Amino acid sequence: MLAITRSLPLRIPTRLFSTTPISLSGHSKWSTIKHDKAKNDAEKNKIANKFSNAIAVATKLGGSDPSHNVRLATAIENAQKNNVLKKVIEQAIKRGAGIGSEKKNVDTALYEGVGPGGVSFVVESLTDNKTRTIGLVRSAFTKAGGSLSPTLYQFDRRGLIVIEKGELTFDDIFEKVIEVGAEDLEEIEGEDFIEIITDPSDTGKIADELKKEFTIKEVGISYIPKEDMLVDISDEDTKIKYDKFIAALEEISDVTDYYSNLKNEE
Structure with missing residues (x-):
């Protein structure tokens, strides 16, 4: 049985944060509501972007007709179930097809690298500027103490x-x-x-x-x-660095998916 260790663009992870209440003079309930709304809006935009990328990639690889592209049909259905706006879906299809106002020379790109704990990654992207995207991906690896390096053989x-x-x-x-x-x-x-x-x-x-x-x-x-290429992370400091690195990858809007050889990744 093949071991599957991956992260799917449509399975948006939920992360837990610990916060300490702060009492500020003049701190109003309305400012808290605005802050929470901003965070919620940002999270919604992030999720919509992931679904949008999935649709654009499916269109790029298999065409813009969902009746003849089951990958696209599935991506659209998943987006609709997660309340992604019709306009966003239509724009994503146009972006993948390179038509209309979204007419840009978008292309898929693949990056290989080693991150925290010696974990190997394959990172997929859809971009209209490969120079920009590789710069962002390289920066994420470098800041995490890793580097771009051949990993596909794993x-x-x-x-x-x-x-x-x-x-x-x-x-x-x-x-x-x-x-x-x-x-x-x-x-x-x-x-x-x-x-x-x-x-x-x-x-x-x-x-x-x-x-x-x-x-x-x-x-x-x-x-x-590959089974013989799986690695494990045992210490907490490295786990924290790994989680921060994953968060940094997910902040790059051009990144559509990523895969690692981390054993028993959740």
Whole structure:
């Protein structure tokens, strides 16, 4: 069974923060409300940007017609379920297709690097300025004590499809999935989803077949760390540095996805 250690652009992590109440003279309830609203708006914009990037990438790679691009159809559906505005979705499709007011020479780019604790990363992006993007990504690695460095040899590039399990047993799903050409599948612990691994060139075709019987939650290409390349982080200081580095990557709007070889990443 392949070990899957990745971070999906559509699975937005929830981080916990510890705050200490501060009593300030003249500090009003309204200022607190405005502050909270600003934070909420920023978080909403961040989430919308991730869905927008997923749509743009799907369009760039498979075309702007969701009826012939299951990856795009899934990305749009996920965005709609998370209340992303119709205008944002339409602009993302135009950006990926390079048409209309969003007409820019956007392209995908891949970066390799080593971060805190010697953890290897593959970082994907969609950008209209590769010089800007590589500068931002390099800065994130450097500030975390890491660097851009070859890491792709530590990963396998595979297609990834996530489906809802529903009422079927794993064995029932296994038979159906293998019949349509999938390489492997694994039940996501604690969730009603199945992750399916495919040859990258067959991902779209297999997803088209699976959507006839299953609800598809995600379609894409993933970089899965090789078993003998997994690393672990044991000390708290390094874990903190790692979390800060991940936060820095997620702040880069051009970054669409990232993958690591961290063992048992949550």
